[in-house]
Amino acid sequence: MGMTITEKILAAHAGLNEVKPGELIKAKVDMALANDITAPLAIKAFKTAKGKQVFAKDKIALVLDHFTPNKDIPSAIQCQEVRKFAKEQGIVHFYDVGEVGIEHVLLPEKGLVLPGDLVIGADSHTCTYGALGAFSTGVGSTDLGAVMLTGEIWLKVPPSIKLVYKGKLPKWITGKDLILYTIGDLGVEGALCKAMEFCGEAIAELSMDGRFTMANMAIEAGAKNGIFAPDEKTEAYVKPRATRPYKIYQSDPDAKYLFVKEYDVAQLEPQVALPHSPDNVKGVSEIGEIKIDQVVIGSCTNGRLEDLRLAASILKGKKVAKGVRCIVIPGSQQVYLDALKEGLIEIFIEAGAAVSTPTCGPCLGGHMGVLGPGEKAISTTNRNFIGRMGHVESEVYLASPAVAAASAITGKIASPEEVL
Amino acid sequence: MIVEGKVWKFGDNIDTDIIIPARYLNTSDPQELAKHCMEGIRPDFAQLVREGDIIVAGRNFGCGSSREHAPIAIKAAGIKAVVAKSFARIFYRNAFNIGLPIVEAEKVVDASKEGDVLKIDLDRGEIVNLTQNQTFKIQPLPDFMKELIADGGLIPHLAKKGGY
Ligand code: SF4
Numbered sequence: 001m002g003m004t005i006t007e008k009i010l011a012a013h014a015g016l017n018e019v020k021p022g023e024l025i026k027a028k029v030d031m032a033l034a035n036d037i038t039a040p041l042a043i044k045a046f047k048t049a050k051g052k053q054v055f056a057k058d059k060i061a062l063v064l065d066h067f068t069p070n071k072d073i074p075s076a077i078q079c080q081e082v083r084k085f086a087k088e089q090g091i092v093h094f095y096d097v098g099e100v101g102i103e104h105v106l107l108p109e110k111g112l113v114l115p116g117d118l119v120i121g122a123d124s125h126t127c128t129y130g131a132l133g134a135f136s137t138g139v140g141s142t143d144l145g146a147v148m149l150t151g152e153i154w155l156k157v158p159p160s161i162k163l164v165y166k167g168k169l170p171k172w173i174t175g176k177d178l179i180l181y182t183i184g185d186l187g188v189e190g191a192l193c194k195a196m197e198f199c200g201e202a203i204a205e206l207s208m209d210g211r212f213t214m215a216n217m218a219i220e221a222g223a224k225n226g227i228f229a230p231d232e233k234t235e236a237y238v239k240p241r242a243t244r245p246y247k248i249y250q251s252d253p254d255a256k257y258l259f260v261k262e263y264d265v266a267q268l269e270p271q272v273a274l275p276h277s278p279d280n281v282k283g284v285s286e287i288g289e290i291k292i293d294q295v296v297i298g299s300c301t302n303g304r305l306e307d308l309r310l311a312a313s314i315l316k317g318k319k320v321a322k323g324v325r326c327i328v329i330p331g332s333q334q335v336y337l338d339a340l341k342e343g344l345i346e347i348f349i350e351a352g353a354a355v356s357t358p359t360c361g362p363c364l365g366g367h368m369g370v371l372g373p374g375e376k377a378i379s380t381t382n383r384n385f386i387g388r389m390g391h392v393e394s395e396v397y398l399a400s401p402a403v404a405a406a407s408a409i410t411g412k413i414a415s416p417e418e419v420l
Numbered sequence: 421m422i423v424e425g426k427v428w429k430f431g432d433n434i435d436t437d438i439i440i441p442a443r444y445l446n447t448s449d450p451q452e453l454a455k456h457c458m459e460g461i462r463p464d465f466a467q468l469v470r471e472g473d474i475i476v477a478g479r480n481f482g483c484g485s486s487r488e489h490a491p492i493a494i495k496a497a498g499i500k501a502v503v504a505k506s507f508a509r510i511f512y513r514n515a516f517n518i519g520l521p522i523v524e525a526e527k528v529v530d531a532s533k534e535g536d537v538l539k540i541d542l543d544r545g546e547i548v549n550l551t552q553n554q555t556f557k558i559q560p561l562p563d564f565m566k567e568l569i570a571d572g573g574l575i576p577h578l579a580k581k582g583g584y
Contacts, residue, residue, distance in 0.1 A: 022559060048575050050582070139513060143574070150584055152584050154584075156512065192506075193512075
C-alpha cells in the first residue's frame with residue numbers, strides 16, 4: 001500500500017519498511033530543540049533520568065529566544081541554567097543573545113533542519129519545519145529530556161489529511177491568509193493529532209517563507225505536524241545551507257488520506273483571525289471598523305525577510321497613525337541584517353515604527369510590547385488566546401504582514417488596498 | 421501485561437479540568453491529586469473507585485491543558501487503564517510517559533457499560549468484556565512501550581536502563 005510523506009519519514013526513522021496510522025513506533029531523532037522556557041525543565045528530566053551525556057552534541061539546539069535579552073531576574077536565571085548545561089555538555093548549536101533568532105526562523109536558516117529529518121522540539125510550533133519536507137512536532141519538556149538522553153522518541157503514526165489549494169494566488173494573499181482560512185474552515189480541533197499535507201498549484205507558487213508560515217500554524221488546527229513535499233524551491237533553499245546529506249520524500253499516488261479538502265484561493269481576500277481563537281477567521285472586508293493600539297510584525301510565523309519586505313512595501317513613504325505603536329521584530333540576526341542592507345529598516349524607522357532585536361517578545365506577552373487592559377493589537381503572530389499578548393482584557397487580531405502594515409497606517413484594521 | 425477491572429464510563433471531551441481541576445494544581449503529590457480525580461463530573465468518583473478499575477470514555481479524552489497532573493491523578497486513584505474512542509495528543513503522550521496504559525478502541529467503548537468487567541491483554545492485543553462475553557482486537561503495544569509502562573513511566577525507565 002502507498003504511504004504518505006509523513007509515513008515514509010517515520011518509517012525510515014523507525015527502521016521499518018512500512019508504518020500505518022495509529023501504529024506506535026520508536027524513532028531516531030535528527031534534531032532536538034528547546035528554548036529558554038522549556039530547556040530548564042528538560043534538563044531537570046534529563047538529570048532525573050540519570051543522564052550524564054547527551055546522545056549527540058551536534059543534534060541538539062538550545063535557543064534562548066523567548067525572554068531575551070533577559071527581561072527580568074527569573075528569566076536571567078533560566079538562561080543561566082541553559083547556558084551552563086550547554087557548556088557542560090558541549091552543545092554545538094547553542095544560541096545566545098547576539099547570535100540568537102527565534103528558534104523556528106533560526107534553525108532552517110542555519111541549515112540545522114533538512115528535508116526528510118525527524119525533528120522534536122519542546123515548543124509547540126516545532127511543526128514549522130514541515131515546510132522543508134521534514135517531520136517535526138512539539139512535545140513537553142519531559143519528552144525532550146528523554147530525547148536529549150537517548151536520541152529517540154516514541155510516536156504514534158498520525159493519519160494524514162490532504163489540503164489542496166487551487167487557483168492563482170491573488171495580490172496580497174500570503175501563506176498566512178491560506179493557513180488562517182484553513183484553520184477557520186477546519187477549526188482548532190479539525191486536524192487533531194493528524195498530519196496536514198499541503199499541496200496544489202497555489203502552494204507551488206508560494207515562497208519558502210510562505211510555507212514556513214503555513215506549517216508553523218498547523219498546530220493551531222490541532223495537528224501533530226504540517227508538511228510540504230519538497231520541490232525546486234525547497235532545494236534552492238536547502239542546498240546552500242545543508243552541511244550533511246538529506247533525503248527527499250514524496251507521498252505515493254495511492255497513499256491513504258483520512259480526508260481531502262480542496263480550496264479555491266483565486267477569489268480569497270486577506271484573512272483576519274478575531275479574538276480569542278485562531279479559528280475565528282473572517283475576510284478583512286467583513287470585520288467592520290476595529291481601531292487598534294498596537295501593531296506587531298514579527299514572530300516565528302511572520303518574522304522572515306519576505307514578511308518584512310511586504311510590510312515595508314506598504315509602509316514606504318507613509319507614517320504610522322498617531323496613537324498607534326508599531327513594533328517590527330526581525331526573526332533572526334540574518335533577517336535583521338538583510339533587512340538593513342535592503343533599506344527596509346530605514347523604511348520602518350522613517351514610518352515611525354520601533355524595530356527590535358530578534359526575540360519572541362510580545363508574541364507570548366513576554367516583553368517588548370505587552371498590552372494593557374482594553375487594548376487591541378493586530379499581529380502577525382500565531383495565537384490570539386485570551387491574554388496571549390498581555391492583559392486578559394486585551395485583544396489580539398491575527399493577520400498577514402500586509403494587513404498589519406496597512407492597519408498601522410490607518411489606525412484600524414485595514415486591507416492593503418485601502419492605503420495604496 | 422494484563423489489566424482486569426470494573427468499568428467507569430464517561431462521555432466525549434473529558435477535559436483536563438474535569439479530570440483534575442486547576443484549583444488543585446498547587447501540589448503535584450499524586451495522592452492529593454487522586455482525591456479530586458474526576459471531581460468536575462462525578463464528585464464521588466475518588467471515594468468509589470477501586471484499585472484496578474478501568475475508565476472507558478468517548479472521543480478526545482484528556483483535551484485541554486498539557487498538565488501531566490491529569491494522568492497522574494487518574495493513575496494514583498487506582499485506575500489501571502483508560503480505554504477511549506480517541507485521546508487528546510498531549511494527554512496521550514503524558515499518560516504513557518507516567519506509565520498509565522491507554523487504549524484507543526471505539527468498538528469496546530460502544531459495547532461497554534458502566535460496571536462491566538473488562539480484561540485488557542496488552543501483549544496479545546485483545547480486550548475481553550467478561551460481563552458480556554465479547555472479545556475485541558486492539559493494536560498490541562510494542563515491547564518498548566510495555567517495558568516503559570512496567571517501569572512506571574519514561575523517566576524511571578530511562579534511569580533504570582540508561583536508554584529506551
Ligand atoms: S514567536 Fe511566539 S509562537 Fe513563535 S516560538 Fe516565540 S513565543 Fe512561540
